[in-house]
Amino acid sequence: AQKITQTQPGMFVQEKEAVTLDCTYDTSDPSYGLFWYKQPSSGEMIFLIYQGSYDQQNATEGRYSLNFQKARKSANLVISASQLGDSAMYFCAMREGNFNKFYFGSGTKLNVKP
């Protein structure tokens, strides 16, 4: 089974609107961390936000927030007030208790329309 699943290969959003990028994960380890990264066309992976499995509250970082639903094993990224510069690939990732392992999803390509 895939460790990280991103079911939206591509998404469109109007500038200034909010958008939710889906991510579900699979682990039996009680201790894990979830990450979202942004990859512009230049190639660099940019860290956006982190959620720990024991965190009680959803993580927020500026315009980024993480909708963490532990029972459903989902960690969706919400981007508020989309900007043209948000157009990029977005990857969800998980780090399990064995910290050598870092799993990435297949990504969602977000296009922000003016």
Place this chain on the structure above:
Amino acid sequence: ETGVTQTPRHLVMGMTNKKSLKCEQHLGHNAMYWYKQSAKKPLELMFVYNFKEQTENNSVPSRFSPECPNSSHLFLHLHTLQPEDSALYLCASSQDLLSQNQPQHFGDGTRLSIL
């Protein structure tokens, strides 16, 4: 400016060539990683180094040979590659392997094309 620098940015090589990819991190991290990113596939972890010691080899073919002389530098030596090895190779670093909440910081990658 990224704290993780990869050179070269682009590399074209024949299947019989020998080349090396270089990664340098200026963040004081102790763990470094090599990833392969192929089109329409998830990022694949290749190698993990922690305090210069290799802790993970994710069943990578021996034509890829990593080297980590110190915590700041990581190399990937390439020899007799195949066309399917054409991909973006990303280097990353993190504080260590103990801090679960510490993200990995990535370089811009080397785009490798095998003729």
